[in-house]
Amino acid sequence: MAPAGMIPAHLEAPMQALSRVASDLAQTIARGPLEGALGVEVGSNSDGDNQKALDVMADEAFAAALPGTGVRWYASEEQETVQEIDTDGALALAIDPLDGSSNIDVNVTIGTIFSILPALEGADESFLRSGRDQIAAGYFIYGPMTALVVTFGDGVFSFVRDPQTGRFVQVGDRMKIPATSSEFAINASNYHQWSKPVRAYIDDCLLGLEGPRAKNFNMRWVASLVAEAHRILTRGGIFLYPSDSRPGYEQGRLRMVYECAPIAMLVEQAGGRATTGPKPLLDQRPDQLHARTPLIFGTPEKVDRVTAYHERAE
Ligand SMILES: O=P(O)(O)OC[C@H]1O[C@](O)(COP(=O)(O)O)[C@@H](O)[C@@H]1O
Ligand SMILES: [Mg+2]
Ligand SMILES: [Mg+2]
Structure with a gap:
């Protein structure tokens, strides 16, 4: 996993929980229809967007993995209101459990996006603030390979999931967007x-x-x-x-x-x-x-x- 010291100590537990769920999700996604109808519509979220079975499955899995990790407030695309998890937690975590839902059925890359902030007393106020307050942000990408790309406020690092162990292994140096492109x-x-x-x-x-x-x-x-x-x-x-x-x-x-x-x-x-x-x-x-x-x-x-x-x- 990450080199010692890269993940701030108070973010280790949530990062481990997110990575475990993403690793399991990668396996579910790779099995596709063998797991069931992942892309079938099962309802709509607070925004009126259609919810697919995998949207709901991913949301439930991330929420279920967070108790005991220091996350007090959990805000998800798939839930209308903020959920309280660890009442004495110091963190607020916002998540798009499954990004790119329209691509589930067609075997095209999808992902999970997350943002971590210091928790405030109020549930909503913990999230209704400048993005500069984030202490970590990242995504898991489920494509031909599954990877985690994350920042803790000092550079962007990339980890690839080894399908033989299910663990994320750091690859390459800090990511830097090339200065030229067409x-x-x-x-x-x-x-x-x-x-x-x-x-x-x-x-x-x-x-x-x-x-x-x-x-x-x-x-x-x-x-x-x-x-x-x-x-x-x-x-x-x-x-x-x-x-x-x-x-x-x-x-x-x-x-x-x-x-x-x-x-x-x-x-x-x-x-x-x-x-x-x-x-x-x-x-x-x-x-x-x-x-x-x-x-x-x-x-x-x-x-x-x-x-x-x-x-x-x-
Ligand atoms: O279908 P459109 O309008 O091109 O929108 C595509 C955008 O919608 C999204 O799928 C929205 O995300 P969700 O799948 O999490 O709702 C983005 O990933 C993507 O950039
Ligand atoms: Mg999205
Ligand atoms: Mg989504």
């Missing part, structure tokens, strides 16, 4: 609903060699935030899930507390940038547990360019 990721089916700055940025990329950027770009869209984050941490690029004019998307799609804030912390710790478009994402404060926010992150030069498009006169 890839962007956005769900282009929403083109006509985007704001002018976002449309202008993508238009200029699409014009390629003949446009103002004078170079050709490549595009990716996995529809799993974890997979996009992993690609960008590995080989650079930019991800955009902006707000758009579809009803319900005025603040984008992704959730601040357990999706955007932890990804933004990882990205900044790896030398990248994360914004809402005009503003640094980690400086924003959600007004409710399941609040959404536009999210743009990646290579600094690209993210700064999108910010400049937002500052430019119409």
Whole structure:
């Protein structure tokens, strides 16, 4: 597992619990339909999103593993309200137990995203704060390999699950987002609903060699935030899930507390940038547990360019 001293002592127990559950989930996911109908719809969560069997299974498994680890408050995408676990715990943990649910059935990479904060007295107030208060953030990625990518506030580290032992083994040095890349990721089916700055940025990329950027770009869209984050941490690029004019998307799609804030912390710790478009994402404060926010992150030069498009006169 992690080299001695890397995980702050008070985070060791929750990290061990999260890793154990993720390791078991990786096995369940790898068995796919042999485990049952993991991608079948079983209901909807507080946000009105469809819940798949694996969403609920993952949420229950993470919540069940946390008693005794010092986590007082547990906030999950799959639960409307915050759950109290260890009444004397000093930590608050927010989680997207299963990210990229639409990919479960089609055997495409999915993940788990988590954020750890110091617990405050109030359940909600522990989470309704600046992302800069996070003391740890990370994700598990269930793809061709299962890996953990995590920061404790001093760099980003990567661990790969050894399928022979089920344990996570550290690989490589600190992750650093490459400074150059020609890839962007956005769900282009929403083109006509985007704001002018976002449309202008993508238009200029699409014009390629003949446009103002004078170079050709490549595009990716996995529809799993974890997979996009992993690609960008590995080989650079930019991800955009902006707000758009579809009803319900005025603040984008992704959730601040357990999706955007932890990804933004990882990205900044790896030398990248994360914004809402005009503003640094980690400086924003959600007004409710399941609040959404536009999210743009990646290579600094690209993210700064999108910010400049937002500052430019119409
Ligand atoms: O289907 P869309 O609109 O492209 O949205 C894809 C986004 O939705 C998500 O799947 C939302 O996460 P959940 O699966 O946890 O609800 C992200 O992982 C992904 O970036
Ligand atoms: Mg998600
Ligand atoms: Mg989810």
